[in-house]
Amino acid sequence: MEISLEQAIRDVAEGRSDTLDLSRHLAFPDGARQRLPPAVRQLRGLRHLRLSHSADVDLPDWLGELPRLQTVDAGRCLVLRTPSLPWVRWVVDADTLLVQRQIDPGKVDGVSISAGTSADALHNVLRLIYDGRLAITKLTVDVRSAAGTEHLELVEKIIGESSALRRLDVSRHPLGRVPESIRGLRQLTDLSLTDLGLGSVPPWLFELPMLTRLDLRNNRLVELPSEIAHAVNLIHLRLAGNLFQQIPDGIWQLTALTLLDLRGCPISAIPVDILRMLALTTLQVDAGRPELAVPPPEVAARGLEAIKSYWSQERASGVDYLAEAKLLIVGEAGAGKTTLAKKILDPDYPLDPQENSTTGIAVDTWQFPSAIRNGAAVGAAILHRDFRVNVWDFGGQEIYHSTHQFFLTKRSVYVLLTDGRREDADFGYWLEMIKLLSDGSPLIVVENRRRGRTQGLDLRRLRQDYPNLVATLTIDLADNSGLTELTALIRRELELLPHIGTALPRSWQGVRETLDEDDRDYILADEFFRICAGHGFLLEDDMRQLGGFLHDLGICLFFQADPLLGRVVVLKPAWGTHAVYRVLDDPGIKAARGEFGLGDLERIWHEPTYARMRAELVRLMAKFSLCYQVRGGESFVAPQLLSPNPPDDFRWDEPGDLTLRYEYDVMPKGVVRRLIVELNDLIEEDRVWRDGAVFAYGPGRAEVVENYRTRQLQIRLSPRDPRVMLSAIDRALTIIHRSYPDLRFRRLRPCSCEVCARAGEPAMFSVDELEDFARAGDQIQCRRSHLLLDAATLLSELWQPLGVTSSAPISTAPEIFVSYKWGGAADALVDQIVAELQSRGLVITRDRSTVRYRDSIQRFMRRLGQGSAIVVVLDDAYLKSKNCMFELTEIAGRPDFAKSIYPIVLGDAKIFDALDRIEYVSHWEAKRAALESKMRTVGLENLSGIREDLDLYSKIRAMIAKIVDLLSDMNTLTEDEHRGSDFSQLYDALDQRPGTTGS
Secondary structure (H helix, E strand, O other): OOOOHHHHHHHOOOOOOOOEEEHHHHOOOOOOOEEEHHHHHHHHOEEEEEOOOEEEEEEEEHHHHHHHHHHOEEEOOEEEOOOOOOOOOOEHHHHHHHOOOOOOOHHHHEEEEEEEEEHHHHHHHHHHHOOOOOOOOEEEEEEOOOOHHHHHHHHHHHHHHHOOOOOEEEOOOOOOOHHHHHOOOOOOOOEEEOOOOOOOOHHHHHOOOOOOOOOOOOOOOOOOOHHHHOOOOOOOEEEEOOOOOOHHHHHHHHHHHHEOOOOOOOOOOOOOOHHHOOOOOOEEEEOOOOOEEOOHHHHHHOOOHHHHHHHHHEEEOOOOOOEEEEEEEEEEOOHHHHHHHHHHHOOOOOOOOOOOOOOOOOEEEEEEEEEEEEEOOOOOOEEEEEEEEEEEOOOHHHHHHHOOOOOOOOEEEEEEEOOOOOOOOOHHHHHHHHHHOOOOOEEEEEEHHHHHHHEOOOHHHHHHHOOEEEEEEEOOOOOOOOOOHHHHHHHHHHHHHOOOOEEEEEHHHHHEEEEEEEEOOOEHHHHHHHHHHHHHOEEEEEEEEHHHHHHHHOOOOOOOOOOHHHHEOOOOOHHEEEEEHHHHHHHHHOOOOOOOOHHHHHHOOHHHHHOHHHHHHHHHHHHHOOOOEOOOOOOEEEEHHHOOOOOOOOOOOOOEEEEEEEEEEEEEEEOOHHHHHHHHHHHHEEEEEEEEEEEEOOEEEEEEEEEEEEEEEEEOOOOOHHHHHHHHHHHHHHHHHHHHOOEEEEEEEEEHHHHHHHHHOOEEEHHHHHHHHHHOEEEEEEOOOOEEEEEHHHOOOOOOOOOOOOOOEEEEEEEEEOOOOOOOOOOHHHHHHHHHHHOOOOOOEOOHHHHHOOHHHHHHHOOOOOEEEEEEEHHHHHHHHHHHHHHHHHHHHOOOHHHHEEEOOOOOOOOHEEEEEEEEHHHHHHHHHHHHHHHHHOHHHOOOEEEHHHHHHHHHHHHHHHHHHHHHHHOOOOOHHHHHHHHHHHHHHHHHOOOOOOO
């Protein structure tokens, strides 16, 4: 995670780092003047300083006061002035070396050359080298296309004469070749040759004896010479952005390699040779690329260890070949999808005009003999297999659309069925959803001609917008005309899917066949593991990898990360979706506007197959964002069934409110309903309806309304504390958007000038545009009034973006939370902490109602924004408290946990000795075991609400050792030391954290 400039400075000030890299935090337009932040003057432990790119720089006299400063990297900027720093080693731009006489060439370790570097500067570098006054170990050449022939010749001479070079970076020029002068660099360890248009590299490159890191990204390479096997010292090899269709064989000889980067390369396989790379820890590939078939993308996406595990299992159990795929039939309700699915399986299936519409999703199995191609097979390219097709028939009613995203998958064939008798309002929606979610899977558009009526489809126009469209056909399900042609086309497209014929470990296929023969709707995860063990699996990680593979293919549902659902493997996905939609289709629940309780679920799920799984099925509904639990009760709400209109007594009345708008190129249906589920604990009273809701927390309020017709989501924020509310909404939307690959949208906010404030339709600025202007420090012009406005101010009213400094003050101070065990020894200490810190102007939150177990902890956690901090007062009672430890494990899940927590350890918290820490692990292990034992004495149907406690105990047991170990390693003060200093050290640390305005 990118840290702020303030945090980077504090890391040096507090001894966590000795390096300050301003190029990561300060951006300047070309030719601008940069000055060091004044806070750098206090960094007595600073050893290495790197300046920002592009800008000219004046170095202050006080730089010489820093006693430990060893290096200054000014390689990408022109130093106009510098104090005398005789002990410092420099990296400088070639022009700086020419004009800045205060820098001794003998103290220069590195030189940077760019397209703007003058010929005089290059001649000067050569002259200093010839005179023995300059011996560089690092050279950066970013020549770009503007460099002329003379410029390049001088650069090559400099390279050839710098025999002591250890690091060389040549980039961004259509050179088309590797400079021959590199050949003599026998000390070279790091070489980067990026964006040079290289079509090949010379064999001698891999004979450089000291080479450990080689970067060849973004060229046109299709192969590497076999001599790459000689580069036995290579530990990093970056080949991203090239044209390799297979990984060069010589790479498998590089046994010291720890990193291999192949992102953007159209490779088709990661072969079994990967097992030879014992030192490799990082393999970077695009698992979602359609070319990558071996191992299956579902395996490749799980990383290097999963890939190695896949090949190890294949070696141990032998090999079989995948001949299974999904056929997904989609379209509007009543188009004939169910009939088509049945007729594909049996052309004699009788047409039934009264056939019920599909509820949710129906899945059937279609098998036919097939000869599939396997290019990797030895001695034969054709394999004879029974091809298995899982035919998914999707309900067309809009209420079912919310779950389609979970099952519209890549590596499938799609049939979009439209009714020739009527205008299909959903036709465009389905085309867009398939395009968004299928990753280019083949699409066949079928028009169901009824009684000879047809609309006709323009194939040429459709193919321009949807390149995965392979054909359009017309059929008549009444007399089967066109059915034979359609079935043959579907079979051909299924057999041509890139994953068909993929080699799989035979043990995987064995488990798959066993599950297929099982008539049950679901099994416990433990039984799944036993089945795996029966087929030769030894490690649970390997079993879980197979479970994830089957889940990703849609063969079963196995949500392993979910504490409740992870205990069950749903063998028949249609069973689960059918159960879910029985709730949504229930007349009583529809009449209640989507509200239902446990009694309704007992009535709807009364059969034995559902009765023992009610808790899991409710969790499945929540997983699909189809319902949420009402805060503080045992009832639930399905947002799809809410009233289409806001409450009659509701009017948004917030003078001076702020607005943010999301505009989508393609808007999935029900985005706001998923948002309602995600943020249900923040809903204000009953102000929620099918397409909108009002959320509130503390003084902050927000109204979110979806307009699917205009593809917009509009957020209106109360001017009181808007950034906390927007942070929660924006984070939830980010999670939702990630589930739609390649979803494109823009965030817009209205102009706030006086003209726009009076206008019905103000000018709108995109947030991306505002961020660009704010980083450059430029004002932005309103398109309506032509007035100039401060872009950073427009942004900071909503949130403070990274790397942007606003000229306007931030209205809301970041909150500081205090977490402690109530009613114990910590109460008096916390009273004093809050009083002292509040008296110094810090905002302290100590609201017991916000940190109650389960429900309100979600609200508490959402207030922990980027600038928030948590003071944790640890005592023995805290570490043994269910509520406190739930809170601490939630906080520990934040990526910036170590940087946001400020612990105070009381005397009875035994965390500094390993033996004492084990006692806390044992405590929670015993709690978990005792509860689990008790749970076995009652039926599963009576465990609602109790399983969550078991999940919590398991989570605490798993995390407590790591958390306590981290806390024990922090530089904490005792209670007496804090009291004796009036908490000044705590105040100073909190006051200087990122995002703090200061007092």
